[in-house]
Amino acid sequence: MLDVALVLLAACSWIGASLLSLSGKLDERWSRWLGLCGALVGILGAGHGLLGGVPSRLDFPFWHGTARLESDALSAAFLLPLHLVAGLGVAYGKEYWPLNHLRGTGRSLRFHFGLLVAAMTCLLVARHGLVFLLAWEVMAVCAFFLIGTDHELSEVRHASWVYLVCTHTGTALLTAMTILLARRSGSLLWLPIPAGPSPLDGWILLLAILGFGFKAGFLPLHFWLPSAHAGAPSHVSAMLSAVMLKMGIYGILRVSGLLPAIPRGFGAALLALGALSAVYGVGNALAQRDYKRLLAYSSIENLGIIGMGVGLGLAGRANHDPWLVALGFGGAVFHVWNHALFKSLLFFGAGSVLHATGTRDMEALGGLASRMPRTALLLFPAVLAVSALPPFNAFLSEWFLYRGIFASLSSGYLWSAALALVALAFTGGLAAVAFAKFYGILFLGTPRSPAASHAHDPSRAMLLPMAILACLCLGTGLAGPLLLPSLDRIVAVAAPGGSVPLGPGLGTDLRFLVGAETLLLAVAFTAYLWWRRALVPPGRAEFRPPTWDCGYALTLPRAEYTGSSFSDAWAPVLPGLKARIRRLTGNFPKPVAFRSEFRDVVGERYLGPRMERLAARLLRFRRLQPGYLSVYILYVLLALLGAFLWMGLRGRLLG
Amino acid sequence: MSPDLLIALTILSNFVLVATSRVNKAIQIAVVQGILLGLIPLAMGLGRHPHILLMVAATIAVKGWLIPFLLRRALREVHIPREVDPYVGYTVSLMLCALGTGLSLILAHMLPLKGGTKEILLVPAALSTLFTGFLMLVSRRKALTQVVGYLILENGIYLFGLLLVEDMPLLVETGILLDLFVGVFVMGIVINHIRTAFDSTDTRHLAELRD
Numbered sequence: 001m002l003d004v005a006l007v008l009l010a011a012c013s014w015i016g017a018s019l020l021s022l023s024g025k026l027d028e029r030w031s032r033w034l035g036l037c038g039a040l041v042g043i044l045g046a047g048h049g050l051l052g053g054v055p056s057r058l059d060f061p062f063w064h065g066t067a068r069l070e071s072d073a074l075s076a077a078f079l080l081p082l083h084l085v086a087g088l089g090v091a092y093g094k095e096y097w098p099l100n101h102l103r104g105t106g107r108s109l110r111f112h113f114g115l116l117v118a119a120m121t122c123l124l125v126a127r128h129g130l131v132f133l134l135a136w137e138v139m140a141v142c143a144f145f146l147i148g149t150d151h152e153l154s155e156v157r158h159a160s161w162v163y164l165v166c167t168h169t170g171t172a173l174l175t176a177m178t179i180l181l182a183r184r185s186g187s188l189l190w191l192p193i194p195a196g197p198s199p200l201d202g203w204i205l206l207l208a209i210l211g212f213g214f215k216a217g218f219l220p221l222h223f224w225l226p227s228a229h230a231g232a233p234s235h236v237s238a239m240l241s242a243v244m245l246k247m248g249i250y251g252i253l254r255v256s257g258l259l260p261a262i263p264r265g266f267g268a269a270l271l272a273l274g275a276l277s278a279v280y281g282v283g284n285a286l287a288q289r290d291y292k293r294l295l296a297y298s299s300i301e302n303l304g305i306i307g308m309g310v311g312l313g314l315a316g317r318a319n320h321d322p323w324l325v326a327l328g329f330g331g332a333v334f335h336v337w338n339h340a341l342f343k344s345l346l347f348f349g350a351g352s353v354l355h356a357t358g359t360r361d362m363e364a365l366g367g368l369a370s371r372m373p374r375t376a377l378l379l380f381p382a383v384l385a386v387s388a389l390p391p392f393n394a395f396l397s398e399w400f401l402y403r404g405i406f407a408s409l410s411s412g413y414l415w416s417a418a419l420a421l422v423a424l425a426f427t428g429g430l431a432a433v434a435f436a437k438f439y440g441i442l443f444l445g446t447p448r449s450p451a452a453s454h455a456h457d458p459s460r461a462m463l464l465p466m467a468i469l470a471c472l473c474l475g476t477g478l479a480g481p482l483l484l485p486s487l488d489r490i491v492a493v494a495a496p497g498g499s500v501p502l503g504p505g506l507g508t509d510l511r512f513l514v515g516a517e518t519l520l521l522a523v524a525f526t527a528y529l530w531w532r533r534a535l536v537p538p539g540r541a542e543f544r545p546p547t548w549d550c551g552y553a554l555t556l557p558r559a560e561y562t563g564s565s566f567s568d569a570w571a572p573v574l575p576g577l578k579a580r581i582r583r584l585t586g587n588f589p590k591p592v593a594f595r596s597e598f599r600d601v602v603g604e605r606y607l608g609p610r611m612e613r614l615a616a617r618l619l620r621f622r623r624l625q626p627g628y629l630s631v632y633i634l635y636v637l638l639a640l641l642g643a644f645l646w647m648g649l650r651g652r653l654l655g
Numbered sequence: 656m657s658p659d660l661l662i663a664l665t666i667l668s669n670f671v672l673v674a675t676s677r678v679n680k681a682i683q684i685a686v687v688q689g690i691l692l693g694l695i696p697l698a699m700g701l702g703r704h705p706h707i708l709l710m711v712a713a714t715i716a717v718k719g720w721l722i723p724f725l726l727r728r729a730l731r732e733v734h735i736p737r738e739v740d741p742y743v744g745y746t747v748s749l750m751l752c753a754l755g756t757g758l759s760l761i762l763a764h765m766l767p768l769k770g771g772t773k774e775i776l777l778v779p780a781a782l783s784t785l786f787t788g789f790l791m792l793v794s795r796r797k798a799l800t801q802v803v804g805y806l807i808l809e810n811g812i813y814l815f816g817l818l819l820v821e822d823m824p825l826l827v828e829t830g831i832l833l834d835l836f837v838g839v840f841v842m843g844i845v846i847n848h849i850r851t852a853f854d855s856t857d858t859r860h861l862a863e864l865r866d
Contacts, residue, residue: 648765
């Protein structure tokens with residue numbers, strides 16, 4: 001009861017915060033503090049659930065039956081990042097998007113932000129099909145308004161409409177899934193279904209993967225994601241990427257946890273899908289000029305990695321291999337946490353850069369490290385974490401997945417495991433390149449435009465959330481062994497009756513890894529201290545040489561390496577990039593221009609033109625709407641006559 | 656008086672209505688029809704129920720006095736005595752009305768209705784009045800005649816409701832009457848606004864408002 005009460009209290013505080021933000025009289029502070037209170041209570045509730053592991057529930061009458069709210073370890077695992085990122089986001093948003101920013105959009109932003117958090121909180125504790133769908137829908141609609149905050153830009157409007165269509169398609173699939181689930185279990189309550197094979201299981205799982213896959217952004221369903229993340233305010237992007245996408249993962253874990261057995265094949269399919277998404281996402285991340293789009297594509301990559309973990313766990317359940325289940329689900333949930341931490345940090349950092357320079361174009365930036373030193377310092381851990389480098393957190397969760405895939409090699413998943421292994425390694429490498437580009441082009445070199453040369457660090461209100469996240473990134477990486485019991489509890493919920501604890505199998509290796517990392521970190525830190533003391537005598541200013549670039553000192557900013565030239569070597573793996581170079585011809589060639597543009601293969605190149613053609617065809621139906629009242633009444637009359645005739649003739653026609 | 660006579664008179668008034676071009680006359684016919692409809696429950700011998708008596712009084716008061724009052728006032732304000740060129744001419748309207756009445760006689764037999772009503776003309780008359788109302792709404796151009804069409808449409812629904820009059824609660828009937836009154840009231844205001852906005856009450860101008 002305690003956990004559910006705390007979680008509900010958190011949801012109520014968030015609703016209160018969102019309502020308070022509407023009031024013009026009250027100071028904005030009240031709403032912010034109430035939201036922060038909600039976040040704190042939510043973190044407490046989730047933490048208690050994770051540490052104690054006893055599910056607590058609340059039943060209440062709802063629509064001719066009872067509905068249940070339950071907070072178990074799996075809910076808590078997603079509640080924790082939700083409230084953490086939401087709380088930090090509220091604190092960050094105060095400076096980043098002031099209340100009267102852009103003609104008062106700040107008010108709508110705050111209102112929908114609070115409502116979004118409350119809806120996701122309810123969604124995570126709902127154990128009733130209708131309540132779940134209701135919360136899902138509120139979440140989706142709030143996110144639509146949040147994405148469209150800056151609605152005077154046409155690209156933002158377009159992004160939010162595409163998102164709305166996608167999310168509703170997903171909701172339609174989820175509604176079908178809920179109906180099938182209700183038919184399978186006999187009620188709308190989401191309780192574990194007793195054993196016994198049923199042909200519905202496969203359909204339920206398929207619909208769940210498709211419907212939740214829209215939210216999670218698995219490969220062919222990802223196309224709404226980049227422009228939505230790029231156009232939204234940065235702390236909202238952090239919220240979407242770090243938390244809302246994970247609701248898809250939560251849904252798959254929750255629904256598959258209800259089913260008594262997993263049909264064979266789904267695990268391997270999800271593993272392959274995740275692997276493809278990861279490679280596709282990171283490949284496209286490399287091609288971006290817009291750094292927020294780069295981060296969005298990196299989210300696709302990370303969701304793909306999480307999907308691989310979930311696929312591995314499902315394969316383990318189908319194969320009755322509890323060790324594989326523990327590694328797969330454990331690794332997936334661990335990566336959910338880690339991605340929430342470093343991706344929100346990255347988006348906050350990107351927001352600081354956007355706030356300072358006003359442009360999302362990487363090619364206009366550069367040299368920010370000396371102008372925004374604090375932001376640069378705080379972003380560095382996130383860049384290392386997203387590249388899965390030790391000693392940061394994502395290294396550990398990917399290591400879980402590597403262990404899982406190696407374990408699955410020996411249990412009959414030869415092909416999918418081999419593919420996943422290669423994909424995971426490839427993804428890690430490309431992610432490192434993509435983020436070397438992100439960090440290098442943004443922060444190193446010399447400024448490429450006046451906007452970048454006049455940039456400065458944001459205020460403490462924006463830096464503090466980033467500092468907290470950076471510490472958490474490092475802390476989670478070093479505290480890996482302590483998290484194993486919580487992960488065990490989560491896996492036990494996600495795979496009822498078929499898991500083994502991670503501790504005995506991983507504990508020794510994990511402690512060794514973390515010990516080695518700590519040692520190296522300590523050595524590096526001591527070396528740094530020694531170096532400072534030995535090489536920079538106190539009292540003398542440090543000599544700063546000009547930026548060294550390709551072996552030439554003192555280059556012009558426009559002769560610098562650009563982001564595009566950095567990723568040019570990887571052109572074969574960038575499916576969406578099109579470069580146009582006209583050849584130099586003749587003896588006295590005219591000036592030629594180079595142009596490259598990026599269009600997403602699925603969303604913009606395949607679906608975009610087809611949708612436009614469809615819309616043009618549907619315009620023909622506009623003729624049905626002439627604007628004359630008489631014609632509309634004629635339609636009513638015809639419909640009425642048709643209904644009468646049908647009623648009269650039905651008996652004769654059908655016998 | 657037998658109810659069938661009243662119902663037949665109602666059908667006849669439909670014919671007069673579609674054939675007339677004068678707005679004032681159309682309103683008069685609508686009043687006559689409203690009073691006829693109000694009397695039908697009494698003729699059916701339902702006078703013993705107090706709630707039906709109440710309903711009869713309300714119907715006659717609203718359809719025979721209140722609505723015509725509103726319509727005449729609107730007519731005075733806009734000064735349009737005639738419907739000049741309707742979408743469908745008067746002769747054709749008359750023929751369509753006859754066709755509709757014939758069709759409703761056929762349809763009434765085909766509809767799967769509860770048996771046991773004595774008045775065999777009730778359902779055909781309801782359908783025919785409904786059809787006439789629609790015809791006027793579709794074929795007339797002036798807002799005021801369209802309102803009369805709406806009135807006739809509601810009369811058809813009322814006639815249909817008489818089938819169930821003994822089982823239908825007073826609340827439903829009152830609701831329909833109130834609905835009608837509000838509809839006409841609002842239209843009376845809207846007509847005036849159409850006139851001031853477009854300098855005419857021709858509803859064709861409303862097409863400019865579409866997106």
